[in-house]
Amino acid sequence: MELPVISNSGPIAEGGGCASxxxxxxxxALSHLPDHIRAKVQDHPCYSEEAHHYFARMHVxxxxxxNIQCNYCNRKYDCSNESRPGVVSxxxxxxxxxxxxxxxxxxxxxxxxxxxxxxxDPLANPERTFETFQQLSEKAPDIKLCVSTNGLSLPEHVDExxxxxxxxxxxxxxxxxxxxxxxIYPWIYWQNKRIRGVEGAKILIEQQQKGLQMLTxxxxxVKVNSVLIPGVNDQHLKEVSKIVKEKGAFLHNVMxxxxxxxxGTYYGIMEHPSPTDAELQELQDACAGDMAMMRHCRQCxxxxxxxxxxxxxxxxxxxxxxxxxxxxxxxxxxxKEVHDSIIEKLEAKRGVAKPKAEGIPAxxxxxxxxxxxxxGVVAEHFGxxxxxxxxxxxxxxxxxxxxxxTELYCGGMDSCGDGDVVEAGATESLLDRxxxxxxxxxxxxxxxxxxxxxxxxxxxxxxxxxxxxMEPIEEAVMAVYKEIAVTGKLLPxxxxxxxx
Amino acid sequence: xxxxxTESCVNCWAxxxxxxxxxxxxxxxxxxxxxxxxxxxxxxxxxxQCAAICPIEMAIVNELGEFLNxxxxxxxxxxxxxxxxxxxxxxx
Numbered sequence: 038m039e040l041p042v043i044s045n046s047g048p049i050a051e052g053g054g055c056a057s058x059x060x061x062x063x064x065x066a067l068s069h070l071p072d073h074i075r076a077k078v079q080d081h082p083c084y085s086e087e088a089h090h091y092f093a094r095m096h097v098x099x100x101x102x103x104n105i106q107c108n109y110c111n112r113k114y115d116c117s118n119e120s121r122p123g124v125v126s127x128x129x130x131x132x133x134x135x136x137x138x139x140x141x142x143x144x145x146x147x148x149x150x151x152x153x154x155x156x157x158d159p160l161a162n163p164e165r166t167f168e169t170f171q172q173l174s175e176k177a178p179d180i181k182l183c184v185s186t187n188g189l190s191l192p193e194h195v196d197e198x199x200x201x202x203x204x205x206x207x208x209x210x211x212x213x214x215x216x217x218x219x220x221i222y223p224w225i226y227w228q229n230k231r232i233r234g235v236e237g238a239k240i241l242i243e244q245q246q247k248g249l250q251m252l253t254x255x256x257x258x259v260k261v262n263s264v265l266i267p268g269v270n271d272q273h274l275k276e277v278s279k280i281v282k283e284k285g286a287f288l289h290n291v292m293x294x295x296x297x298x299x300x301g302t303y304y305g306i307m308e309h310p311s312p313t314d315a316e317l318q319e320l321q322d323a324c325a326g327d328m329a330m331m332r333h334c335r336q337c338x339x340x341x342x343x344x345x346x347x348x349x350x351x352x353x354x355x356x357x358x359x360x361x362x363x364x365x366x367x368x369x370x371x372x373k374e375v376h377d378s379i380i381e382k383l384e385a386k387r388g389v390a391k392p393k394a395e396g397i398p399a400x401x402x403x404x405x406x407x408x409x410x411x412x413g414v415v416a417e418h419f420g421x422x423x424x425x426x427x428x429x430x431x432x433x434x435x436x437x438x439x440x441x442x443t444e445l446y447c448g449g450m451d452s453c454g455d456g457d458v459v460e461a462g463a464t465e466s467l468l469d470r471x472x473x474x475x476x477x478x479x480x481x482x483x484x485x486x487x488x489x490x491x492x493x494x495x496x497x498x499x500x501x502x503x504x505x506x507m508e509p510i511e512e513a514v515m516a517v518y519k520e521i522a523v524t525g526k527l528l529p530x531x532x533x534x535x536x537x
Numbered sequence: 538x539x540x541x542x543t544e545s546c547v548n549c550w551a552x553x554x555x556x557x558x559x560x561x562x563x564x565x566x567x568x569x570x571x572x573x574x575x576x577x578x579x580x581x582x583x584x585x586q587c588a589a590i591c592p593i594e595m596a597i598v599n600e601l602g603e604f605l606n607x608x609x610x611x612x613x614x615x616x617x618x619x620x621x622x623x624x625x626x627x628x629x
Contacts, residue, residue, distance in 0.1 A: 101548070101549045101550045101551075102549050102550045102551035102553075102554060102590075103549065103551060103592060104551070104590065106592055106611060106612070108612075108613075112547055112549060112592040112593060113547050113593065128548075157549060157550075157551070161551070161554075162550070162554070164554075223611065223612060223613050224611065226551075226555075226589060226590040229555070229582045229583075229584070229586060229589065230583070230584055230589060231584065231589045231590070298622070301622065301624070303612050303613060303614055306614050306618050306622060307614070307618070
């Protein structure tokens with residue numbers, strides 16, 4: 038191990054991805070944007086829900102130092118098996134980072150975005166961060182650059198950010214009230230002093246807001262990340278959403294707190310609860326009235342490589358890169374062809390109408406459905422799904438809500454994964470756990486499902502459905518919704534007839 | 538007089554960038570302070586800069602071996618919890 042690392046400052050999670058297409062059916066979350074901004078984000082997986090299915094991103098871990106402490110972060114972390122913001126395995130120098138980016142860009146032509154997101158705060162490492170951007174803008178002008186920050190040093194670096202043509206910045210803003218901030222940030226390092234509590238939080242908040250305004254005044258796109266911490270900032274985030282929208286942020290990404298004792302963070306060790314999926318969704322919906330919400334974030338590592346939701350970092354460790362021979366001039370030609378063909382496909386898709394809820398009686402209640410999907414279609418075997426995509430069908434149409442991770446319980450040994458595996462010492466079988474993950478959903482759509490999970494799902498009040506294998510997800514969800522509508526179970530009067 | 542870095546250091550570079558004397562250098566398994574260059578920031582700053590930015594408790598000690606950031610002082614995690622998780626040491 039070269040340079041042990043550490044975790045980061047802000048949860049610098051970037052966009053998320055699913056192996057499916059139609060994440061987000063609700064009228065495109067970015068449709069309110071003027072054309073020139075839409076053009077900027079259409080190939081950015083962390084900003085455009087649609088793009089994250091086709092375009093990849095990478096982070097280079099050149100920024101280890103941080104200037105604040107967040108209670109959800111442990112600066113000691115160095116783990117290759119964990120996927121969460123702030124965790125990296127290999128810290129890079131700017132020169133190594135350039136080599137890695139060129140190698141990845143040549144190998145994965147759909148990689149359009151390079152971000153610096155830690156593992157500390159990129160702007161607390163200005164020399165390493167801007168040296169990397171400087172070299173990249175010269176050597177790989179076809180790669181978009183972006184940076185994530187906690188905002189403390191943002192105002193003093195805004196001009197430098199503009200100079201390097203970085204047109205996407207993510208600021209982690211968890212609060213606008215210093216009293217709440219003091220519960221999230223125990224200290225900051227500011228003007229040569231460690232400043233604790235409310236005083237420190239107040240400075241951080243002022244700097245974040247000032248930086249946000251300065252960036253938007255210069256036409257730089259700003260996304261705001263917030264960590265939802267139950268009991269600390271959950272209600273407060275609605276106000277945060279309103280304020281950052283007023284100041285010109287174009288997208289708000291509310292992410293759940295990740296806190297496990299083994300992470301060694303304050304919230305982990307103090308056993309602070311993470312939000313449930315329902316709590317997260319409720320807050321995202323509450324904020325959605327004020328601005329575009331991002332729901333496809335996968336809270337990736339500070340050295341992630343690939344499509345959101347996947348990590349190909351292992352293919353590009355420094356020892357492997359050292360022996361790769363990259364002809365970037367040739368790679369750029371191929372990259373352009375790939376990008377053009379994806380954009381063409383996306384534009385064609387934009388013209389395609391979303392499935393309509395015609396025939397659904399007004400006043401019908403919305404229904405949540407879980408989908409084992411891949412590449413936009415209902416494609417996965419129930420027992421093989423690594424995650425379920427949660428969709429809501431309502432009289433307004435179908436919209437993507439979130440993704441929920443599962444644990445594989447079917448090893449694919451037999452034909453159909455009927456078996457249920459109980460890990461040694463586990464109090465709950467993996468199948469039971471996966472069924473719990475689907476709480477709140479009434480239907481689960483998959484390509485195939487075994488006999489045992491079928492029975493357990495039905496017993497849990499979730500209807501398994503394998504009738505729509507290989508159909509586009511949104512159409513399948515709408516078709517099932519219509520089937521339920523026919524039974525009359527969507528109208529309030531029918532509630533009493535509902536059988537558990 | 539000079540400060541020292543202990544094995545708790547995670548090599549995050551934060552102190553290197555803020556040291557007014559360029560006294561901190563990279564080494565294995567962790568960064569070290571050149572005791573010929575370190576002034577404990579006397580005359581430059583009210584607080585020793587490495588200790589003011591260091592995010593890791595117990596990573597910086599003075600000549601007496603005392604922690605500049607003792608256990609619990611940066612994270613606010615109570616001592617008994619630190620002991621439970623093996624994150625507590627008496628002195629360097």
